[in-house]
Amino acid sequence: MSKIAFIFPGQASQYVGMGQDLYEKYEIAKIYYDKANEILGFDIKKVSFEGPLEDLKQTKITQPAIFIMSVILDKILKEKGVAPVMTAGHSLGEYSAHVCAGTMSFENALEVVKLRGAEMQKAGEDNPGTMAAVVGLQDENIVIEACNEASAAGIVQAANFNSPGQTVISGSIEGVRKGMEIAKEKGAKIVKELVVSGAFHSPLMASAVEPLKNKLSSVEFSAPSIPVVPNVTALSSSDKNNLKDLLVDQVMSPVRWTKTIEEMISKGIDTFIEVGPGNVLQGLGKRISRDVKFLGVQNVEDIDKLEL
Helix, strand or coil, X not given: CCCEEEEXXXXXXXXXXXXXXXXXXXXXXXXXXXXXXHHHCCCHHHHHHHCCHHHHCCXXXXXXXXXXXXXXXXXXXXXXXXXXXXXXXXXXXXXXXXXXXXXXXXXXXXXXXXXXXXXXXXXXXHCCCEEEEEECCCCHHHHHHHHHHHCCCCCEEEEEEEECCEEEEEECHHHHHHHHHHHHHCCCCEEEEECCCCCCCCHHHHHHHHXXXXXXXXXXXXXXXXXXXXXXXXXCECCHXXXXXXXXXXXXXXXXXXXXXXXXXXXXXXXXXXXXXXXHHHHHHHHHXXXXXXXXXXXXXXXXXXXC
């Protein structure tokens, strides 16, 4: 019997048309999209299904769009008898994981995601920064060293430890560009600046922390029905207060994705299902471990052909 974990994607997995076939086939998708439109105060369904991509790429729209679709897929899979014993999500995806584990209701989590997306977009506009992928340094400590050495030029830190040899750094434009230079000198094979609207998971997101903390403090949080592995610690937890605090810390802390997957494997997970748009997490997962299965579900066809 497979031990399944649901993993949920974060920003950059969006695409025009996402969720449309789910809406056309499943009643639950209609209910959730209609609820979402009320909570958000704009037609997220229309932007998700029809675009334009420029609108969908705005952080304040991207985050709710991915979250809503991920939660709908989670509900459909469970209705079909596919249930996880653990869950985690990459950055924004951690909110989908919380709804999956029952710590927050869809409505409450969407309220928080709405605020998070808006505040992170604002932080990116008020404190312009950038991010860069660093590929080929297997030891993440070398990336941390490169950031430390580059910090004389400006703010820079590791933002995502995505898979062995694939790290993203984040911070001020000067800091990140210096970090790229030093990472190259230390043996990175590829160093590439990313097209992003802000320096996510860095101190340049500081202005988003207090509003998010206040919002989360007003939200009812329950003990999770299955363990959640938070980005900040990469250690599975069922402590609702700890998990709530870590959602706040997450905004400025690195996403420890490699360790998250390794933690779940150490707890016996042998099948990971990426639940949501895109296939980023499947790609990363296969680089983290070849000993377990990585599958993905993002549309009606995937649901129909899912074999465990």
